[in-house]
Amino acid sequence: MGTSFWRGALALCRGRLRDDPVCGPATLHRYCARRALPALAEDALRVAAARARSLERMPGPRTVSNLVEFFWRDGFSRIHEIQLEHSRKYGKIFKSRFGPQLVVSIADRDMVAQILRSEGVAPQRANMESWKEYRDLRNWSTGLISAEGEEWLQMRSVLRQLVLHPHDVATFSDDVNSIVADLISRVYILRAKQADRLTVINVNDLFFKYAMEGVSTILYECRLGCLEENIPQQSLEYIAALHLMFSSFKTTMYAGAIPKWLRPIVPKPWEEFCRSWDGLFRFSQIHIDRKLLEIQEQVAAGQGVTGRLLTHLLVSKELTLEQVYANMTEMLLAGVDTTSFTLSWMTYLLARHPEVQQQVYVEVVKKLGHDRVPVAEDIAHLPLVRGLVKETLRLFPVLPGNGRITQQDLVLGGYFIPKGTQLAMCHYTTSLDEENFPGAKEFRPQRWVRKNSTDRVDNFGSIPFGYGIRSCVGRRIAELEMHLAIIQLLQKFRIEVSPLTQTVRAKTHGLLSPGGPINLKFVDRQ
Numbered sequence: 160m161g162t163s164f165w166r167g168a169l170a171l172c173r174g175r176l177r178d179d180p181v182c183g184p185a186t187l188h189r190y191c192a193r194r195a196l197p198a199l200a201e202d203a204l205r206v207a208a209a210r211a212r213s214l215e216r217m218p219g220p221r222t223v224s225n226l227v228e229f230f231w232r233d234g235f236s237r238i239h240e241i242q243l244e245h246s247r248k249y250g251k252i253f254k255s256r257f258g259p260q261l262v263v264s265i266a267d268r269d270m271v272a273q274i275l276r277s278e279g280v281a282p283q284r285a286n287m288e289s290w291k292e293y294r295d296l297r298n299w300s301t302g303l304i305s306a307e308g309e310e311w312l313q314m315r316s317v318l319r320q321l322v323l324h325p326h327d328v329a330t331f332s333d334d335v336n337s338i339v340a341d342l343i344s345r346v347y348i349l350r351a352k353q354a355d356r357l358t359v360i361n362v363n364d365l366f367f368k369y370a371m372e373g374v375s376t377i378l379y380e381c382r383l384g385c386l387e388e389n390i391p392q393q394s395l396e397y398i399a400a401l402h403l404m405f406s407s408f409k410t411t412m413y414a415g416a417i418p419k420w421l422r423p424i425v426p427k428p429w430e431e432f433c434r435s436w437d438g439l440f441r442f443s444q445i446h447i448d449r450k451l452l453e454i455q456e457q458v459a460a461g462q463g464v465t466g467r468l469l470t471h472l473l474v475s476k477e478l479t480l481e482q483v484y485a486n487m488t489e490m491l492l493a494g495v496d497t498t499s500f501t502l503s504w505m506t507y508l509l510a511r512h513p514e515v516q517q518q519v520y521v522e523v524v525k526k527l528g529h530d531r532v533p534v535a536e537d538i539a540h541l542p543l544v545r546g547l548v549k550e551t552l553r554l555f556p557v558l559p560g561n562g563r564i565t566q567q568d569l570v571l572g573g574y575f576i577p578k579g580t581q582l583a584m585c586h587y588t589t590s591l592d593e594e595n596f597p598g599a600k601e602f603r604p605q606r607w608v609r610k611n612s613t614d615r616v617d618n619f620g621s622i623p624f625g626y627g628i629r630s631c632v633g634r635r636i637a638e639l640e641m642h643l644a645i646i647q648l649l650q651k652f653r654i655e656v657s658p659l660t661q662t663v664r665a666k667t668h669g670l671l672s673p674g675g676p677i678n679l680k681f682v683d684r685q
């Protein structure tokens with residue numbers, strides 16, 4: 160269609176659809192932007208912006224009550240609940256202030272879609288200043304999570320080719336399955352220690368070790384021994400650094416709200432933050448240097464160099480060594496708690512909903528029997544298992560919210576949002592919105608299963624891995640680890656809630672995590 164058509168359409172919007180929120184100029188702007196019609200997109204934005212309300216008129220909590228809520232009433236561990244409360248009170252788009260920082264929160268599926276679909280080539284994540292500051296201080300590079308702009312784009316284009324393609328990730332099936340075998344052995348050992356010989360106390364501890372072993376086997380091409388009875392000292396030190404990182408989350412992620420001049424007076428949080436990063440980087444460096452040495456020895460001995468992800472990065476030199484250190488560190492950090500919390504919630508939900516567990520179990524044994532070890536290719540034929548993972552992440556999205564800094568002016572929900580504004584997408588709220596998911600509080604993995612090939616079950620209300628170019632680069636790895644683990648656990652055990660477990664509520668601890676220990680019984684299947 161020619162430009163004149165779009166000019167006509169714009170004129171129509173200006174003249175006739177002035178007050179129509181669905182077909183108005185903001186929609187036309189998005190449409191023209193997507194169709195790469197920059198002049199028309201700008202024109203449409205000008206019209207939309209002229210009509211939009213200013214940020215001043217956007218509702219939201221008062222600055223002081225917000226600070227009281229977060230700093231005195233421990234709002235940081237209730238961020239997900241506050242999201243829900245605020246969106247009920249102020250609507251699907253509202254603003255808040257954290258000290259000098261203005262944040263516009265979006266709790267609407269279509270607006271989230273609008274933001275993510277209109278992102279440029281290198282979307283900017285919010286609240287990463289303290290991460291960058293630490294890296295500058297120690298002369299480390301930034302990794303995918305903390306990098307921006309050109310540097311991020313370059314690293315992302317290298318890494319996504321290695322870990323985001325389902326076919327490449329499928330090659331890790333055997334590695335992951337050998338760790339699942341250790342996970343299952345560990346279940347036998349742990350439950351044998353309890354009086355009923357069935358209960359595993361605090362399953363998250365077990366899944367944490369599984370996830371750490373899994374992701375580091377893929378990243379560093381070596382086993383760490385996390386599922387052994389006596390965990391090696393180095394791995395224990397890493398675990399301590401990781402825990403320290405999340406306990407200093409409050410102050411560091413919201414560094415914008417805590418002025419730097421306060422650090423000399425209250426030095427502990429920043430010191431702990433640096434100490435935990437030191438531990439994480441040190442751990443990565445040890446494993447990467449070991450691999451580098453191995454490669455050098457192979458080359459010196461005239462042998463061919465064989466290996467997987469890390470070997471490829473070190474041999475191909477597509478990333479600098481500094482970038483390899485930083486990316487391995489950030490991916491390991493991103494890949495442990497996320498996966499383990501999801502597995503903990505998943506087993507908890509299955510234990511509380513035996514009828515759902517039975518349906519998933521029937522699907523698994525129909526396809527694989529009790530003994531066949533699954534491989535990545537089997538997962539395509541297990542729609543309910545995939546639905547189980549999606550439904551768990553809908554009810555408990557590990558990242559209950561996600562941030563962006565807008566890189567262009569936007570009109571969102573009738574408000575003009577200038578370039579450079581911090582946005583917070585409220586995924587927890589949209590996941591529990593009845594408009595997006597009827598029976599939103601219920602656990603129904605079946606809702607994700609397509610009835611026929613034309614059926615669409617995608618929904619911007621629940622995008623636990625994000626969407627688009629800046630979405631989770633470890634998504635396929637995480638899915639592989641979770642699918643292979645849950646299939647084999649269900650082949651072997653019926654999972655039940657232990658009387659030692661109360662109702663477990665979620666808390667935000669950097670990520671959305673179980674607020675208390677989940678103790679489950681693993682009963683042998685016949």
Ligand code: HEM
Binds near residue numbers: 304498
């Ligand atoms: C259940 C498991 C996981 C969930 C729910 C999850 C979720 C997310 C989300 C929501 C983001 C932000 C996306 C955005 O800003 O749009 C993200 C980013 C990221 N995740 Fe994951 N993640 C998981 C597992 C993993 C694993 C296993 C790894 C590494 C092996 C990983 C590595 C990363 C990295 C490096 C980024 C930054 C990507 C970038 O900025 O380019 N994640 N993840």
